[in-house]
Amino acid sequence: MAATRTFSIIKPDATRRNLTGAVTKMLEEAGLRVVASKRIQMSREQAEGFYAVHSERPFFGDLVDFMISGPVVVQVLEGEDAVKRNRDVMGATNPSDADEGTIRKAYAESIEANSVHGSDSDENAKIEIDFFFKPEEIVG
Numbered sequence: 001m002a003a004t005r006t007f008s009i010i011k012p013d014a015t016r017r018n019l020t021g022a023v024t025k026m027l028e029e030a031g032l033r034v035v036a037s038k039r040i041q042m043s044r045e046q047a048e049g050f051y052a053v054h055s056e057r058p059f060f061g062d063l064v065d066f067m068i069s070g071p072v073v074v075q076v077l078e079g080e081d082a083v084k085r086n087r088d089v090m091g092a093t094n095p096s097d098a099d100e101g102t103i104r105k106a107y108a109e110s111i112e113a114n115s116v117h118g119s120d121s122d123e124n125a126k127i128e129i130d131f132f133f134k135p136e137e138i139v140g
C-alpha cells in the first residue's frame with residue numbers, strides 16, 4: 001500500500017513538559033515519518049477555525065483556551081495508512097480509556113490535555129495540512 005499523509009499536533013501540555021522528542025519518537029517507532037514540522041503559538045482565531053467542527057460542544061471554549069495556552073508543534077506525518085497508524089499510536093481521547101503503549105496512555109494529563117491531535121480521515125488530513133502548511137514546507 002502506498003504511503004499516505006496525516007496531520008498531527010503535539011499539544012501545549014506536552015510541549016510544556018518538554019515531551020516533543022518523546023512523542024515524536026513514539027510516532028517514528030510506529031512507522032510514521034515527519035515530513036514537515038514547526039513549533040508555533042496558535043492564535044485564538046486559528047484555534048477556533050481549526051476546531052470549528054466542535055463549536056457547538058460544551059467544551060469548545062475550554063479547548064480553545066487550552067490550545068492557545070502555550071506552543072504547539074504541528075507536523076505532517078507520512079507512512080502506510082498514516083491516518084489509522086497515527087490514531088492507533090495516539091490512543092483513546094480519554095487517557096483512562098487508552099491502551100498500554102499509546103502516547104495518550106503514556107503522557108496525557110486529562111481528556112482535554114491529551115498531548116496529541118491526529119486527523120480522523122484522509123479528507124480531514126488534507127484540510128488540516130492545508131490549514132497550517134504551504135506545499136513547499138512539506139519535504140517527503
Ligand code: IDP
Nearest residue numbers: 054059063092093111112113114116117118120
Ligand atoms: P480526538 O482528538 O481523539 O479525535 P475529538 O472527539 O475529536 O477527539 O475531540 C477533540 C479534542 O477535544 C480532544 O482531543 C480533547 O482535547 C478535547 N475533548 C474531547 N472531548 C472532551 C471532553 O469531554 N471534555 C474536554 N475536552 C474534550
